[in-house]
Amino acid sequence: MRMVSLLTAFLMAPVAQAQNTLSVEEREAFGAEVAGCWNLGGLAEGAKTPVVTVAFSLSRDGVPVADSLRLIGTGKDTAEAVKSAYQAARRAILRCGAKGYKLPLEKYEIWRNTELTFNPERMSLR
Template structure:
C-alpha cells in the first residue's frame, strides 16, 4: 500500500511543515482500505477536508474533496469514497482533535496538512 502525499499550492494559510504524520492521520491510515481500488485510483493524490466538533465527533456531512491530482472521473470518485469511508470508520469512537482538518491521501500514505492556524485554534 503506497500513497504519495502532496500539498496543493492553493491552500490558504501556512501548512504544517509540508504535511506530517499526526495521531489523526495515523488513525485514518489504519482504516484506509485500498484493496478494491482500481490501479488508476491508487495513483491519485487527494486532499480531503472535514470538520470535527468540540468533542472530536465527526460531522460526516462535512467531508469534502478539496482537490485531486493524477486522475479523473470514476477513479477520483472511487478513491474519494474510500477516503471518506476511512474517515468515518476510524471516527466511530471520535477523534482527539477538533476543528477543520485536511488530510492528503496518496500513493505513499496519509499526511495531515491542516493549516497551522487551525491547529493553534484547536
C-alpha cells in the same frame, strides 16, 4: 509507520507554539488513526489510486461531521478513479472517527477544520 511526513513536521516546528498548532506526536497520532482505516484493498488500482484531499469539520468529541466531508484537491486523473479514491478516503475518515478521534480538546480550534491529503504513492513500494 511514518504516517505523517516528517519534513512537514520539521518545517512546522519553528512556528509551533503550544496553543496554535498540534505537536508532532499529536499530528502523527491523528494521521495514524485515519491511516488504519484507509483501505486501498477495495480499489482495483491499488497504490495507483489518485491523490485526493478531503476537507471536513469535527465536533468537539472528535467525530467527523458526516455532511461536512468534501473533496477539495485532485490531480488530472479520471473522474471515476477520483470518485473511488474519494470514497475510500471518506470511508476511512468516517469509519475510524465513528467514536471520535483522540485529539486534545484544548486545541479544538486548530483541528475543528481539517484537510487530509491521501497519497498512496509510498504504498506502491510494497
